[in-house]
Amino acid sequence: MSHLPVEIITKILFRLPVKSLLRFLCVSKSWYDLTKHPAFIKLHLHRSIGTNRDHTLIFGKTYKACRSYSAVPRYFVSVHFPSKNHFDKGLKLHQPLYCGRRSIRILGYCHGLVCIYHKTQEITIWNPLIAIWNPLIRKYKILLRERILKPSDLKNVQPLGEFEVKVYSLRLDSWRKIEDQWPKKECKISSTSASLNGALHWLVAEDISYDMHRWMGLVCLLAFDLAIEKFQVFKTLVQQKIDLETGLEVLKGQLCFIELTNEYNDVWLMKESREASSWTRIYKIGPCLRSFSYCKPLMFSENEKKILLEMCHLKHTKLVWYEIEKNREESVKIQNLPNSLWKFGTATCVGSLLLLDGHNVIDPAEQKKKKTNKRKR
């Protein structure tokens, strides 16, 4: 039988999900070299993004239930959904920064990678630990392990509100301080970042005041283009001061702006994130959904009539399908996903081979099982 040339092997392999590709690293040296090549990893990732291949939701418990001293679990749960109407059962994934009772937060996610953060707080020292993790290939890399003195202990303190911006390069495995300045020095950031089209976005606010127990301000969109390493500020559709409880997410490949008040979540999609006039309201959830603080939209259903929401209550989070026109919610039941009596954060991943050269996430329970099996033989 004639051997297939490498261009054709590429055309076949780039269609495979990550689990198959990792197994096929053992087929031969040429397949190993091909799969690990940065050009192939990029090609494979682009296809994953375009087809939502290996589309997976990662759930991580982020908060100890009140009065319960159960340790933060060492596992996140990953749920693969081959199509939007179907969730596979949840699989336990050992989290790379597991450390006793300290909780882990999901800071952000992009291209199949999740950024997780773990903070141990001793009396005078903050000891943040930040890592990037590819849950679908079970590899991670620690980015930051710094001891930062609390400001009150320093004699020469940098004024609060000064930011130093650094960019971490995966390829070079190093941090670099960037030239461009964070544009607004007196602003307050009102959301976590959203990554889209090679740029990071935040909602920032100026002209801030504290009115009637709420922080209010004029909200704008700040974008940082990773290719040219420049900041830019854009106006939002909302031109008056609003409650600074806002959210910025990525939905359907577009930026999604969420205005949060005590009574409702008002949600807009930005077709052209830099054009305020391109904003379209997709829904406004009112008080009928009972007391909640923030409903993070995760994805549309197949027919786009429903939205999957991560509904955050004070002490717990739940997953629902919200039917937009009928203003109805339906609880989502996923096998092996613990019940809603704890708070969790979510990340959305697609199949990606980034971090293939990272450290393995070792699950001590799996190691024990392997050793026992070896002894049995």
Next chain:
Amino acid sequence: MKFCAVKQYFDDENNNNITSGASTTMIPLPNVESHPLAILITYCKKHLKIKANNADNKKETEKEMEQYEQELLKKVMPQELTELILAANYLNFKEALDFFCRAVASAIQNKSIEFVRKFFGLESDFELGEEEKLREEFAWSFEGVDED
């Protein structure tokens, strides 16, 4: 244009001003066996026919092509797929090449290393211990694999 390699031949002919009738010209295709060629010609004709029938409706074309492709795969042996891929590649027939690559990817997705090696006629060329190290590192990816 399907069969771009063949088209190239016709273009070259026109450039050389050969006057013999096109319908009697013999085009040598030394790298393609007759059986895969016959399948590719049928595939091509079917594709053009479906496209013509559903001129404005791209979705309908895709749906019908998918149904035809499923039927075709039932008649083709997995071992023939590599021959078909090589033929489509030589003839520069993009749609067929994509289709057969997709079919092979589906066929091998959940299979073992041994199956894949046999399918592509490959052998392990790792140094001693290298393969075992990889198998251990990604042991979890070997779970749930189809029996050979």
